[in-house]
Amino acid sequence: MKNVREPVRIKWIWPVLVAIILLGVPWYLPQGSIEPIIMGFPYWAFISFIMTIALSLFLGYVILNCWSMESLLDDESGNTKAGGGR
Amino acid sequence: MKLPFIGWHGVITIAAYALFILGTTLYLATRGVSRKSLSSFYLANKGLGPLLLFFTLFSTQYSGNTVIGYPASAYRIGFAWWQSVPYMVLVIAGYLLFAPRLHVVSKKYGFVTPSDWFDKRFNSKAVTLVATLLMTYGLLNYLLEQLVAMGQAISGLTAGVIPYIYGVLFLVAIMLFYESMGGMKAVAMADFINGIVILAGMIGFVFLALTNFGSLSSATKNLIATAPKKVAVPPIQTSINWISMYILVGIGAAVYPHAIQRIYAADSEMTLKKSLLRMAWMPFFTTAVAFIIGIIGTQAFPGLDKMQSEQLVGMMANVIAAKSTFNYWLMMLLFSSVIAAIMSTTDSVILSLSSLLSNDIYGKVIKPDADEGEKVLWGKIAGMILVFLLLLIAWKPPATLVEIFTLKFEVLIQVAPAFLLGLYWKGLSKTGVLLGMLSGAVLASGMTFSGVKTMWGWHGGVLGLALNIVVSVIFSLVFPDKKEEQDRAEEVYFWVVRD
Numbered sequence: 407m408k409n410v411r412e413p414v415r416i417k418w419i420w421p422v423l424v425a426i427i428l429l430g431v432p433w434y435l436p437q438g439s440i441e442p443i444i445m446g447f448p449y450w451a452f453i454s455f456i457m458t459i460a461l462s463l464f465l466g467y468v469i470l471n472c473w474s475m476e477s478l479l480d481d482e483s484g485n486t487k488a489g490g491g492r
Numbered sequence: 493m494k495l496p497f498i499g500w501h502g503v504i505t506i507a508a509y510a511l512f513i514l515g516t517t518l519y520l521a522t523r524g525v526s527r528k529s530l531s532s533f534y535l536a537n538k539g540l541g542p543l544l545l546f547f548t549l550f551s552t553q554y555s556g557n558t559v560i561g562y563p564a565s566a567y568r569i570g571f572a573w574w575q576s577v578p579y580m581v582l583v584i585a586g587y588l589l590f591a592p593r594l595h596v597v598s599k600k601y602g603f604v605t606p607s608d609w610f611d612k613r614f615n616s617k618a619v620t621l622v623a624t625l626l627m628t629y630g631l632l633n634y635l636l637e638q639l640v641a642m643g644q645a646i647s648g649l650t651a652g653v654i655p656y657i658y659g660v661l662f663l664v665a666i667m668l669f670y671e672s673m674g675g676m677k678a679v680a681m682a683d684f685i686n687g688i689v690i691l692a693g694m695i696g697f698v699f700l701a702l703t704n705f706g707s708l709s710s711a712t713k714n715l716i717a718t719a720p721k722k723v724a725v726p727p728i729q730t731s732i733n734w735i736s737m738y739i740l741v742g743i744g745a746a747v748y749p750h751a752i753q754r755i756y757a758a759d760s761e762m763t764l765k766k767s768l769l770r771m772a773w774m775p776f777f778t779t780a781v782a783f784i785i786g787i788i789g790t791q792a793f794p795g796l797d798k799m800q801s802e803q804l805v806g807m808m809a810n811v812i813a814a815k816s817t818f819n820y821w822l823m824m825l826l827f828s829s830v831i832a833a834i835m836s837t838t839d840s841v842i843l844s845l846s847s848l849l850s851n852d853i854y855g856k857v858i859k860p861d862a863d864e865g866e867k868v869l870w871g872k873i874a875g876m877i878l879v880f881l882l883l884l885i886a887w888k889p890p891a892t893l894v895e896i897f898t899l900k901f902e903v904l905i906q907v908a909p910a911f912l913l914g915l916y917w918k919g920l921s922k923t924g925v926l927l928g929m930l931s932g933a934v935l936a937s938g939m940t941f942s943g944v945k946t947m948w949g950w951h952g953g954v955l956g957l958a959l960n961i962v963v964s965v966i967f968s969l970v971f972p973d974k975k976e977e978q979d980r981a982e983e984v985y986f987w988v989v990r991d
Contacts, residue, residue: 412592423585427738437728443709445708446712454578462772466769473592476595478988
């Protein structure tokens with residue numbers, strides 16, 4: 407069988423994604439706080455900035471390493487192996 | 493956006509730019525396109541390579557609003573508007589929920605529109621029709637919004653030298669011309685040119701804004717002194733609102749009909765992967781740039797009210813353009829990029845709309861035995877008629893019932909469960925998905941009509957989607973499809989998991 411990978415079926419991806427998303431939203435930080443300022447960003451927006459980079463990196467990793475389905479199309483022709491109630 | 497400095501130069505630039513796009517698309521992107529095949533015309537024969545696919549995904553996703561509206565939002569909201577960057581990245585996560593499987597399924601069964609998935613999976617005329625109508629309705633309003641934006645951009649750019657409606661008619665005629673000749677291939681080629689102009693315009697503008705109005709750090713210091721709330725950790729309600737936007741945009745933008753058709757149109761999985769990989773970084777060059785422009789604007793033009801802040805980009809451009817000829821033409825590039833951003837979204841929406849009319853309304857309801865050439869022709873003509881009706885509405889908006897024209901995301905997102913659940917769970921029944929879509933659409937539109945934009949920080953579209961999912965699951969369990977139907981439905985996608 408060809409090596410088929412589908413992001414939805416790789417369970418660990420999703421909790422990691424949710425964690426990155428939630429850490430990028432300032433719900434857990436003291437409301438009204440501003441300092442320190444880092445590169446023109448208040449610290450909480452800087453955290454969000456870093457988490458957004460982490461998000462893009464992580465999604466890139468998932469796209470490259472956890473997604474490979476096209477080989478199914480090659481061995482589909484004439485192959486009526488069991489599954490799906492055939 | 494008022495730009496008294498441009499006038500006739502603006503008219504000439506828009507005309508020359510539009511004719512350049514027309515010439516290029518006709519020359520490069522009409523050969524090999526069959527207007528007698530739905531797949532060839534609407535999906536470029538499912539042969540879009542990495543470069544064209546990426547640019548058409550990119551420039552379709554970012555509209556004129558990104559260039560003009562997003563800096564204004566950053567100006568008003570402050571640092572909490574950073575959310576516009578991650579929520580655009582999250583569209584890629586939205587795709588990962590269903591695109592890998594949908595791509596191979598669509599190749600196997602030769603899908604042309606999102607409705608083809610409904611047809612194949614649920615095998616129910618009612619489900620397909622309701623989904624098609626929801627998508628058509630959402631797309632029509634989306635198109636209307638783009639036409640209005642186009643009118644505003646043109647009237648700003650040309651400073652009233654010509655009535656803007658002529659400008660809109662001219663651009664729409666150009667788009668309809670290259671679309672009717674080259675379909676998706678022509679749209680992708682135009683999007684390629686538009687995408688480059690969008691990027692160049694935005695990056696050029698932020699560079700000049702930084703050199704003319706001071707750095708981000710000085711704007712932040714100024715903001716701490718004048719409006720500390722815009723710099724401070726926002727209240728919890730804003731954080732909820734932020735997460736709600738993630739869901740609304742992340743899932744909503746991924747299931748736009750024209751977005752789904754780009755999954756079908758990719759020539760291979762590798763092409764789709766490469767394009768999405770690049771798309772995950774594009775918000776840093778678009779919405780992040782718009783965000784920085786807006787924050788810098790708080791120092792350059794303090795104290796603007798909501799209406800005035802919408803003019804922010806125009807005000808900044810006026811100041812920059814007055815300083816040198818180089819700046820003047822660079823600002824012209826920025827405004828070409830506004831037109832480019834609107835055009836590239838509009839042409840894709842028109843094409844998607846035309847495909848729904850052709851493949852689904854005509855081809856599935858009115859005359860199922862029509863040949864493909866006839867369907868394509870019908871879609872083109874019906875599409876043109878609808879575009880001109882919308883132009884009339886955009887030109888002379890009705891005094892009442894304005895709300896029915898504002899529903900877009902809220903209704904479009906209601907087709908999501910049919911993909912997110914329907915691709916993985918054979919138990920999702922016709923009754924469940926139908927009642928889910930309807931109840932979600934009713935709740936979301938009800939909230940919009942009654943002027944309630946959010947509830948506890950959650951948007952109407954997201955609450956509608958949540959209700960939609962709950963109703964879909966409950967009614968699928970209470971009124972399941974027959975065993976044979978479930979097996980048949982599972983067969984549509986189950987071959988991908990049989991290892």
